[in-house]
Amino acid sequence: MKTKTGRYSGYIRPFSCLLDLITINVLSAYISGIPIFENFYAFFMTLSWFVIALQLGFYEVYRYTKVISILNCALKQAFLFTVSCLALAFYYTQDLSFNRVLFFSISSITLILIFKLFIYFFLRKFRLLFKGNFRRVLLIGRQKNIEPLQHFFEDNPDYGYELVKIFNLDSNKSEKLKEFFLFVNDNRIDEIYCSLVDLTTKEINEFIYFADNNLKTLKFIPDEKRLLSLNANFEYYDTIPVIPQRVISLDDPINKIGKRIFDIVFSLFIIVGIMSWLIPIIAFWIKMESKGPIFFKQIRKGLNNEEFVCYKFRSMKINKTADINQVSKNDPRITKVGKFIRKTSIDELPQFFNVLLGDMSVVGPRPHMVSHSNMYAERIDKFMVRHFIVPGITGLAQTKGYRGEVEKDEDIINRVKFDIYYIENWSLFLDLKIIFQTVVNIISGDEKAY
Structure with missing residues (x-):
């Protein structure tokens, strides 16, 4: 059953639609360069906006909807609406000003998003100050x-x-x-x-x-186990309703392509902009302190539980237990330079080569060494769910304090819980939020970074 609306809640969505309609047409008249009443241009442009909005659920915003979900939907709406505007403009005139149409679509979605977020936050303040809409x-x-x-x-x-x-x-x-x-x-x-x-x-x-x-x-x-493993989305096989055990956002081809494009662009930026000059410095420092290779290679479990070679800057002395024993606090195997690059997460930078190769993503569940993956798979419920998507350099669990050494079962259980949440609720804005929080944690210092 759908939630009943409050006294005035039923007017919010129609008002929002009307506001968007006015915004699009006014901006089109002054920015796009195409007469909005010429050959039903305004009609088709507006129609494309609302058809896209209907498909994406752009107006499906509830009191429990997160801001990140609104932003993610707005990003998709902006992309598809921009493509529609360009196609319509090209159809109506061959003398198309690409920049003007692009500026119009970006201006429209920006202004509409500002109005949308204003209404969203206004209602939240209204409830607090006036005790209404409860x-x-x-x-x-x-x-x-x-x-x-x-x-x-x-x-x-x-x-x-x-x-x-x-x-x-x-x-x-x-x-x-x-x-x-x-x-x-x-x-x-x-x-x-x-x-x-x-x-x-x-x-x-x-x-x-x-x-x-x-x-x-x-x-x-639902109880906690069902809460972790079940998204209540119905699918219909003819007229028979079926509830899938888990909905994975990245199974959607558009989401998968979008995330891969982001991974390639972001990893190239890091490799060219940072690693191109940082590698020689770190390499010299590592070689000066201890014998051995610059890079540390380790077999880890990734997508579909398949093994891949994970790259890091070497932070420890050469030892036979590197693939068995996890690093602990004040570990004697760690070198002086290793302590610094681990504390600042510089040792993880070579994994952007893994991202470029497609073995890893910028954001996702952190991959474990093979011995630990096998151990946790036997001991921890739903641990293998993490392997439904490509592992990441950083992840939601890491930003919530569950990075590094697993000292007790509760650490890995909570890590799995956050990883499953990420798998079922992925969005590009969630990735950006995790990246931002990771940078903040590096700058402020993470007590588990050792």
């Missing part, structure tokens, strides 16, 4: 299963959820369920959140029946 919600389930969502509602009032009451099913379950239904009927409740694992099939059906017949929005909270 949805009254109930939580029901065992405390340990509903607690994360409880904290979310309590800690993020700008999302517009008012947690009215919690029904804890740790004891007196049957009485609590009866009390729950009576409470909903006697109070103005908009949304109901139930812990799926704490209800029987019969009870779930009762909740669905109650919500449907009382016009309440009902949402189920």
